[in-house]
Amino acid sequence: MSDRLSRAERRNLQRLDAEILPRPLPMTQDPRPVAAHIRHVVKLLRTPQSKSPCSDAIAHVTGLFDRTVPEPANRMIACSKGCSYCCTQMVVLTAPEAFFVAAQIRHKKQTVAAILEAAAQVGALSLDERLKAKVFCPLLENALCSIYAARPLGCHGFVSTNLDACLATFTRGEAATTSMPSDTINVLYAVRMLLTAALRLASLDHAHYEMLSALAAILTQENAEARWLAGENILAAVQPGPPAPAQFEQVISQLVAFTAPTV
Ligand code: SF4
Numbered sequence: 001m002s003d004r005l006s007r008a009e010r011r012n013l014q015r016l017d018a019e020i021l022p023r024p025l026p027m028t029q030d031p032r033p034v035a036a037h038i039r040h041v042v043k044l045l046r047t048p049q050s051k052s053p054c055s056d057a058i059a060h061v062t063g064l065f066d067r068t069v070p071e072p073a074n075r076m077i078a079c080s081k082g083c084s085y086c087c088t089q090m091v092v093l094t095a096p097e098a099f100f101v102a103a104q105i106r107h108k109k110q111t112v113a114a115i116l117e118a119a120a121q122v123g124a125l126s127l128d129e130r131l132k133a134k135v136f137c138p139l140l141e142n143a144l145c146s147i148y149a150a151r152p153l154g155c156h157g158f159v160s161t162n163l164d165a166c167l168a169t170f171t172r173g174e175a176a177t178t179s180m181p182s183d184t185i186n187v188l189y190a191v192r193m194l195l196t197a198a199l200r201l202a203s204l205d206h207a208h209y210e211m212l213s214a215l216a217a218i219l220t221q222e223n224a225e226a227r228w229l230a231g232e233n234i235l236a237a238v239q240p241g242p243p244a245p246a247q248f249e250q251v252i253s254q255l256v257a258f259t260a261p262t263v
Contacts, residue, residue: 005262013039013262024068025190027183034194035259037064041198042263045096045229052103054096054225055150057198062149065156065191073181077159078166082144085170086158086178087137090130091211092241093152094195095204098214099225104147105139105215111146112219114138119216124239132173138212152211153195157188193248197255201263205233208241 005013020036037060044050044057093101105111118138122130139146145155160166160178168174199206205228217238218224228234244252 010262025064025187025194027068027186027190031255031258034190034197034255035262037061037194038198038201038255038259039263041195042202045198045202045204048229052099052225053229054099055103058096058100058150058153058195061191061195062151062153062156064194065153065187068187068191070183073183076161076181077184078161078163079159083163083166084136084140084143084145085166086160087140087145088131088134088170090125090127091137091152091154092208093154093211093214094199094206094208095214095228095235096195096199097152098209098211098218099228100150101139101147101152101211102215102218102224104150106219111138115212115215115219119212123210123213123216131170134170153188153192157184159184189248193244193252193255196244196248196252197259200252200256201259203231204229205235207235207243209235209238210241213238 017036017039020033021040023033025037026033041057041060044060045053047053047056050056105115115138118135122133122135125133137145139151145151157180159180161181162177162179165177165179169176169178196206214235217235221227221234224234243249
């Protein structure tokens with residue numbers, strides 16, 4: 001017997017998904033809402049008529065993050081407009097997130113040049129070396145993120161409840177003591193696992209990369225996104241970040257197994 005869905009089952013699932021997709025992600029053990037988003041992200045990644053399938057997929061995931069973080073967690077944060085002390089640290093992201101960022105800046109020659117320069121300068125440094133180098137992200141303009149709506153998930157999720165701790169870590173070089181609301185961290189983990197599961201189900205590279213090096217590789221290659229979506233390893237020269245911790249790996253594998261028959 002086939003474990004694939006019948007046409008009627010698929011129609012029913014699409015109706016249920018349409019109800020789930022605009023809502024915040026329920027932070028429960030129920031895999032069904034997560035599976036609805038995974039199916040949707042896979043569908044977006046497989047829409048060749050889109051100008052940038054990766055941008056569509058990541059816009060969905062980051063929008064989901066934003067509407068899922070509970071308001072009390074947002075009220076705890078000390079971050080405010082123009083506060084950019086943390087934008088000297090290393091950002092890691094998946095290839096689709098990098099394509100989303102690249103799509104915002106490709107036409108800005110000065111920004112592209114600044115990214116290539118910064119990637120050569122600090123792209124290969126370790127986390128600690130990068131913190132010590134204190135080189136600001138070239139995407140900052142007048143202390144504001146110039147790609148704010150398209151910033152990577154790591155930047156969306158990196159918030160602090162204590163400005164003094166940020167100043168200590170990022171300006172005085174003291175041991176890291178920044179603290180994030182646990183609800184924000186949990187939502188960040190949930191959407192990252194969802195994205196990884198979708199990339200696996202779409203048979204796409206799901207590694208994490210250092211942002212500046214990945215952007216430099218993408219911005220200097222023709223049709224980078226289309227080639228990556230077709231399976232070409234256009235980020236082969238970029239050092240991948242560490243793999244997901246074992247407990248995440250287990251959840252991602254369960255999500256992949258649960259969703260696979262419906263994709
Ligand atoms: S992408 Fe934006 S938020 Fe992230 S480090 Fe760069 S300037 Fe800061």
